[in-house]
Amino acid sequence: MALEHRIKELRTRNGLSQAALADRLHVSRQAVTKWEAGRGIPDVDNLRAMAALFGVSVDHLLDGAGDAAGPAALRHxxxxxxxxxxxxxxxxxxxxxxxxxxxxxxxxxxxxxxxxxxxxxxxxxxxxxxxxxxxxxxxxxxxxxxxxxxxxxxxxxxxxxxxxxxxxxxxxxxxxxxxxxxxxxxxxxxxxxxxxxxxx
Incomplete structure (x- = not known):
């Protein structure tokens, strides 16, 4: 599974819209749309912020490895x-x-x-x-x-x-x-x- 699919899966599993995820990361909704369409990738800071938000490692976001065997955690x-x-x-x-x-x-x-x-x-x-x-x-x-x-x-x-x-x-x-x-x-x-x- 590619990065764009993992971002979308974790976002939807946690009940967040693209706009809500963008708000949590302090980016535009268009940026999230691009990431999920595979037309762009988050920078290192946004990858770290997403990993913390969803309770997974950056490695899991990038290549599916690491600590996401259980349900994702959403941190507010x-x-x-x-x-x-x-x-x-x-x-x-x-x-x-x-x-x-x-x-x-x-x-x-x-x-x-x-x-x-x-x-x-x-x-x-x-x-x-x-x-x-x-x-x-x-x-x-x-x-x-x-x-x-x-x-x-x-x-x-x-x-x-x-x-x-x-x-x-x-x-x-x-x-x-x-x-x-x-x-x-x-x-x-x-x-x-x-x-x-x-x-x-």
């Missing part, structure tokens, strides 16, 4: 701490992360997620050992992970696709899920997620 850089909190109707509290994910995915249906990290075998063994030997509560590794990872997670539903969005202080990263989420809970790797019953 923003200083989340500088945003005004977004308060959904009927909710007592607002959050800056709500505002960030709303701006990254306007018009989408968005559900806040609760995340719980599953223990690996060693952690499971240690949890049970400490509980039996020292009468400690079960779940210490999960609590420790929750305290160290303060990012917010959201399930984004738009245009027949589901995206797991993660909001960090630096912005929003979205990764398309391989299958639609049909229930309230789902698992990805070592992470278990539970969505709220009400969207933002």
């Amino acid at each position: 850089a923003v200083d989340v701490r500088s945003l005004e909190p977004y308060k959904p109707a009927g909710r007592p509290l607002g959050a800056k992360s709500h505002r960030a994910v709303r701006e990254a995915y306007p018009g989408a249906v968005i559900y806040p997620l609760a995340r719980m990290r599953s223990n690996n075998r060693v952690q499971e063994f240690l949890e049970w050992g400490m509980m039996l030997a020292f009468d400690t509560p079960y779940g210490l590794f999960g609590v420790s992970d929750s305290l160290s990872n303060r990012d917010a997670y959201y399930l984004v539903e738009e245009r027949n696709r589901h995206v797991l969005a993660r909001v960090t202080p630096q912005g929003v990263e979205g990764r398309e899920l391989p299958e639609p989420v049909t229930g309230r809970t789902f698992t990805l790797g070592a992470d278990r997620f539970r969505r709220t019953s009400r969207s933002l």
Whole structure:
């Protein structure tokens, strides 16, 4: 697959129009049109910016090699701490992360997620050992992970696709899920997620 096809595939997979991609890269829509038609190629700075935006390497953009085995990630850089909190109707509290994910995915249906990290075998063994030997509560590794990872997670539903969005202080990263989420809970790797019953 040539560079122009990879750019178009990654752009459409992330739900961006040519104009939206151009806006993210600070170039004209005509430049994106030329790249996707094979009538021009992005310069090094634009290749790097696209690779960061889509969560792939520059090598993958150029020749299909590298780190794009999974679904592409879309990054929306923003200083989340500088945003005004977004308060959904009927909710007592607002959050800056709500505002960030709303701006990254306007018009989408968005559900806040609760995340719980599953223990690996060693952690499971240690949890049970400490509980039996020292009468400690079960779940210490999960609590420790929750305290160290303060990012917010959201399930984004738009245009027949589901995206797991993660909001960090630096912005929003979205990764398309391989299958639609049909229930309230789902698992990805070592992470278990539970969505709220009400969207933002």
